[in-house]
Amino acid sequence: MIRPTSINATLLFFISLTFPLLQLSSCASETDLLKEIGEAAEEPIAISNAKITNFSFLSVDNNGLTTDIIGTLDENTKTVYVELDPLLIPIEKLVPTIVLSPGSTVSPTSKATQDFSHERTYTVTAENGTKETYKIIPSIIGNICTSNLQDSGPIKVSANNQRIENLYIRTSNQHGIEINNYTGVVISNCIIEYTGKFMGIKFTSADNLTIKNCSIKYVNAPAKGPLEDADRNCIEGIGSQNIVITNVRVEDGSTGIRLNQCDNSILKYIEGHNMRGPFPRGQLVQYDKCIGGLLENFSVINDRDIAWTEDNVSIYKSGGQQIKKGLIVGNNSPTGVGVLFEDQNTEGARGGYGGIVEDVDFLEMGNGVVSSVEGSKNVSFTRIRAKQIICGELGQNRGKSTSNSLIFGAFGTTANTGGNSINDCIVFNSCNPTNIVWPEHNFDVIDYRTDIDFEPRNPIVLNFNCD
Template sequence: MLQLSSCASETELLKELNESTEESDPIPNAKITNFSFLSVDNDGLTTDIIGTLDENTKTVYIELDPLVIPIEQLVPTIAISPGSTVSPTSKTTQDFSHELSYTVTSDNGTKTTYKIIPSIIGNICTANLQDSGPIKVTANNQRIENLYIRTTNQHGIEINNYTGVIISNCIIEYTGAFMGIKFTSADNLTIKNCSIKYVNAPAKGPLEDAERNCIEGIGSKNIVITNVRVEDGSTGIRLNQCDDSVLKYIEGHNMRGPFPRGQLVQYDKCVGGLLENFSVINDRDIAWTEDNISIYKSGGQQIKKGLIVGNNSPTGVGVLFEDQNTEGARGGYGGIVEDVDFLEMGNGVASSVEGSKNVTFTRIRAKQIICGDLGQNRGKSTSNSLIFAAFGTTANTGGNKIIDCIIYNSCNPTNIVWPEHNFDLIDYKDDIDFEPRKPIVLNFTCPSDN
């Protein structure tokens, strides 16, 4: 039995005991108090970027413009509560093109995880652009900037045999049997920070013909298209014999076809090319898709960090490599699809077929595969909802690979890979759910637009 000394009251001893306990077991304190990008640490920044912290939801919101800074390689400065550590650590270079998580650990082991959510911003809207009709380029290195272009009887912007042209900060609305931007022999073209929309499209279904693409290029090298939204065109971006293109931060909505168009991006007889950080959202009751990304008679393309939602074609797939060995093909064999999520696919997710080979599918994730009607009475999948395909190549010569992929809750779980003999490696899991990547959302509105 504990005996209390008469030198101090019982109340005072209990108070001392409680204070001792509090000192040995401090109140958990694992917090981010500030999240920022400092100009001294990040090339391209002239002023610091300070994140907006929501402590209730443990979320930090940051606004980033990929035209100003390389957001795939940013160095954050993170302030945390005293005695805590954070992982990844402050001043560690990270890719902020998508949502990230940081975990703060207090000195007694308590952990708090914060979401860092980047908003990729544009800086234009109709209210601060100059009204314009269609434009034809007339000189090398011409700059077309800060325009609101509307056209019904010509291409929005047309370039023929001029190089080094820059199109930036433009909103283009076009209609009729024309393109938003059409270019031929326009090496080193840059299209950045633009919104391109086909207007007067029907409420649902295909356009009148397949020649109403948002962007179409022919015979042009080293094209850069970044921070661009395409909507309701026959195809979003169609490149024919355009080598070594770079497409980044592409936001697509409701590709309208008809066949053979209906893609977000189509490469036709192209050598190489990078498509990275992109999304396309097709409402299957509105859009009229074929393959979401078509790589036709082309080789060496890299398709990375994307989200593809919605395909209502009974013959189209999410990403298709085909005919790499047929007459007119350029670029040789192979390609990469990496870190791309697929939802609401019917006929297929990713394929290397009809003479294509050596394609690697890495960290692909797919769910909500469709076995029934695909929408708008287009019928059912002709492949019985196959996921990965590699047919049309001599057995055991395909050289394709499936690496660390996830196929969740497929409507036809016995029809995942066919034929297996044209894959050198088949590595996927089918029992893990996942949260899809966030779509690219570019901002082309101002309060005054409303």
């Protein structure tokens, strides 16, 4: 019989042998666990971003490019927009440079030659295998016509940053494109034919709007003379800032481009034909209560037996405009002039005094070439050239000039306060050589010559052919 004390001793003996073994087992498990955690922490975390961060065509990779083409990326729609001119570069064989989020790859690869005459698709794959698909949409500059555009009726913009592209829009019952209270809209590669009492493009409160590479024509105009009313402009904008209009042709509208309270606009490469009025319209461009603005590289050709003009470029109650590098041909208004600054100090005027007309040629002007009148002042007329001035009948029985074919005008301002200047200008073979500057006291500088002929600037001729 075993005594109880012996049983206790035996149990203590086994416990003393087992406990160290348990401790060793526990320590080994903890070490392994810590090792596993450490190894897991050292493993790189896969990035789930699959993004294109920049898409471009670099001049070093593409023959014909003199400057890099940087795409416009819309990450929300996974779309990249690029502008390409097939007359300058072979758009069927372009080499893109694609910058990606860290660790991502793309197919087709960056620097792989592709055909960008139409939409392309690129797939981006992140480290963890997630994928995103991007569309590359080319805007083909100078390569639009009815055969390669999608037919469309009139459009009303419905979102900020909306893009309207590659459309042939025809309308007779509303404006071709209408924008109200949306910003960042882009209108590109469109032909718009409109008629009735409507506009080709009309926008209100549409800051940062871009209109480019478009032809806008009022159709069903009479064979000659004015339209039925003055509310049929090719483009009209109200209360919109930082507008860019470039590579645009306007034809047969009441006015080509009319801007009302649109500050700091940029208009470049504007081609105009036969502005139709009637009064008070008839301009290629009119600024109405606008602050600043640039009109550069432009022309308007008015057939005096067809068009019904007023001022060719009107700066009304506006200040700071720069009118540069242009050609103006044809004015049959007995009261209108080539470029007019007026009413810079009257109620509602904006922009203060002053402006520039520089490197602009004028032919077949009737009532006047350039003027700063009725409270306007501090306007600089530099390298203006004028010839073929008209003293007789202006066309379509509109009568004769009311100013006796004045060239430089500065009336309606208190004597000796005009501050205007005539710098290095040419007036050749004027029909009224005694009526060049009036009144002289409102010009601080009068510098012009009458004994030099000149070859006029070439008109802007935009390419809207498919060839």
